[in-house]
Amino acid sequence: MSRDSEATQERLVSAARRHFALYGFERTTVRGIAAEAGVNVALISRYFGGKEELFARAVAIDLELPDLSSVPKDHLGKRLIEHFFKRWEGNEADDLLRVLVRTAATNPIAAEKVSAILHNQIIPMVTRIAGDKDAQRRASLVATQILGLAYCRYVLNLSDDYLAPQQAIGAIGETVQRYLLSDLP
Amino acid sequence: MSRDSEATQERLVSAARRHFALYGFERTTVRGIAAEAGVNVALISRYFGGKEELFARAVAIDLELPDLSSVPKDHLGKRLIEHFFKRWEGNEADDLLRVLVRTAATNPIAAEKVSAILHNQIIPMVTRIAGDKDAQRRASLVATQILGLAYCRYVLNLSDDYLAPQQAIGAIGETVQRYLLSDLP
DNA sequence: ACCTCATGTAAACGCCTGTTGACATAGCGC
DNA sequence: GCGCTATGTCAACAGGCGTTTACATGAGGT
Numbered sequence: 146m147s148r149d150s151e152a153t154q155e156r157l158v159s160a161a162r163r164h165f166a167l168y169g170f171e172r173t174t175v176r177g178i179a180a181e182a183g184v185n186v187a188l189i190s191r192y193f194g195g196k197e198e199l200f201a202r203a204v205a206i207d208l209e210l211p212d213l214s215s216v217p218k219d220h221l222g223k224r225l226i227e228h229f230f231k232r233w234e235g236n237e238a239d240d241l242l243r244v245l246v247r248t249a250a251t252n253p254i255a256a257e258k259v260s261a262i263l264h265n266q267i268i269p270m271v272t273r274i275a276g277d278k279d280a281q282r283r284a285s286l287v288a289t290q291i292l293g294l295a296y297c298r299y300v301l302n303l304s305d306d307y308l309a310p311q312q313a314i315g316a317i318g319e320t321v322q323r324y325l326l327s328d329l330p
Numbered sequence: 331m332s333r334d335s336e337a338t339q340e341r342l343v344s345a346a347r348r349h350f351a352l353y354g355f356e357r358t359t360v361r362g363i364a365a366e367a368g369v370n371v372a373l374i375s376r377y378f379g380g381k382e383e384l385f386a387r388a389v390a391i392d393l394e395l396p397d398l399s400s401v402p403k404d405h406l407g408k409r410l411i412e413h414f415f416k417r418w419e420g421n422e423a424d425d426l427l428r429v430l431v432r433t434a435a436t437n438p439i440a441a442e443k444v445s446a447i448l449h450n451q452i453i454p455m456v457t458r459i460a461g462d463k464d465a466q467r468r469a470s471l472v473a474t475q476i477l478g479l480a481y482c483r484y485v486l487n488l489s490d491d492y493l494a495p496q497q498a499i500g501a502i503g504e505t506v507q508r509y510l511l512s513d514l515p
Numbered sequence: 516a517c518c519t520c521a522t523g524t525a526a527a528c529g530c531c532t533g534t535t536g537a538c539a540t541a542g543c544g545c
Numbered sequence: 546g547c548g549c550t551a552t553g554t555c556a557a558c559a560g561g562c563g564t565t566t567a568c569a570t571g572a573g574g575t
Contacts, residue, residue: 148541148552169436171356175533185554190534250435250485251354260486285482285492286501293478297470300435301445307470315515316471320505330500333522333571360563370524375564 154192156182161203166244170200170252197254204248204258206241208232208266213274221274222322226314229291233298243299246292250300263288274325286324290317339377341367346388351429355385355437382439389433389443391426393417393451398459406459407507411499414476418483428484431477435485448473459510471509475502 160181164173175196179186193199209232216224233243245262248255267288272280294317297303345366349358360381364371378384394417401409418428430447433440452473457465479502482488 150552153552169356171354172436174531176531186533187535187555188553191553196533246481247435250432250481251357256486260488263486263488281492282494282497285488286498288486288488289478289482289493289498289502290475290505291478292481293474293476296431296435296477296481297474301441301448303445303448303470303473307466308474309467312467312514313471313474316509317474319508319515320475323504324501329497330504335522338522359561361561371563372525372565373523376522381563 150192153182153184153188157184157189157192157199158203161199162241162244165200165203165248169250170248170255175199200248201254201258204241204245204255206245206258206262208242208262210266210270213270218326219322221325222320223314223318225287225321226291226294226318229294230310230314233295243295246295247300259292271325279329282329283324287321290320290324335377338367338369338373342369342374342377342384343388346384347426347429350385350388350433354435355433355440360384385433386439386443389426389429389440391430391443391447393427393447395451395455398455403511404507406510407505408499408503410472410506411476411479411503414479415495415499418480428480431480432485444477456510464514467514468509472506475505475509 157178160178161173163181164178167173175189176186178199179189189196189199193202211224211228213221213224242262245255245259249259250256263284268280268284271284271287275283294308294313298308342363345363346358348366349363352358360374361371363384364374374381374384378387396409396413398406398409427447430440430444434444435441448469453465453469456469456472460468479493479498482493
């Protein structure tokens with residue numbers, strides 16, 4: 146037994162992410178998480194306080210939005226969608242935004258976190274691109290499209306036959322481009 | 331006591347819809363549903379077999395897509411979004427698609443049902459509008475946008491400050507219009 | 516009026532959950 | 546080497562869950 150509390154905490158958080166992503170908040174059990182981490186259940190309460198706090202810790206998230214300052218104005222939408230696709234494809238069953246999108250549907254804490262991301266990360270980005278005016282509404286429109294994409298791919302599990310990546314990047318990129326910079330009706 | 335089994339079954343289904351919509355599948359309890367319906371818990375098992383079967387019964391859903399044959403081709407997108415907005419605003423805490431969108435995130439049965447709606451209702455509609463070719467992909471793109479909108483409004487509870495209805499109908503209607511009829515990249 | 520069966524109730528069962536308190540043990544400072 | 550504390554285990558608890566079983570009761574046919 147290694148007896149390195151930091152390491153086991155990290156293993157717990159990592160296992161937690163996997164379980165929350167796969168089963169949502171309600172259906173993942175602390176026993177399952179502890180088992181995957183190879184430690185006793187009691188440690189979750191000891192280290193994090195409880196299941197909810199572990200969840201909060203597990204989904205602290207940064208979208209890692211790319212630097213868009215050097216991207217041509219009319220490629221911003223596509224570039225943004227590419228970023229999310231790449232991000233999601235990268236970490237197979239582990240991406241945090243996917244955890245949140247799934248979990249937020251039935252868990253108020255998670256829903257709050259997604260809203261916080263909209264506030265702290267999406268809206269500021271849109272403000273940098275399109276200015277203050279209407280930034281909140283533009284960002285919300287962008288959110289409907291990106292979250293809808295995530296939902297279809299990772300909740301409904303629509304295969305590439307339905308959403309061909311290249312085609313989707315193109316079509317949805319155009320949409321985001323409009324939401325960012327075109328005149329709103 | 332009325333002793334009308336059909337009526338009490340309907341009251342159970344109706345209460346079930348409300349609870350599943352508010353709390354998702356895992357967090358609604360058969361006891362809660364029975365209490366709201368004003369009957370004993372045991373009747374749920376007796377009449378429906380169990381919680382899962384009651385759920386399946388409660389979310390049998392028809393989008394009631396409007397007749398689009400007389401709508402000008404370039405107004406289809408906006409018209410469609412209007413339809414969904416009206417539908418959602420109508421039945422305050424009771425719309426089935428909202429139940430599904432929330433529940434599907436953590437419940438495979440529900441996710442399957444949403445996919446079925448895509449197959450049996452959205453794709454055929456798109457086929458009527460845009461023809462067979464690419465109907466599946468166009469329908470999927472439409473689904474990303476509409477489900478994303480539902481998600482932001484009813485999972486994240488974004489207020490009208492974020493998604494002003496008229497503005498959203500306009501902007502998102504344009505998007506759907508493109509997904510339905512413009513050339514795909 | 517009575518018997519009968521559909522309808523509804525009450526209580527218990529068995530299981531699983533998150534959490535807790537008492538106990539073991541490994542490793543570090545002395 | 547000794548002891549102390551951080552680390553980890555174990556077992557039990559209390560509560561909630563869906564389901565089932567045995568029992569009550571109303572209403573309709575005869």
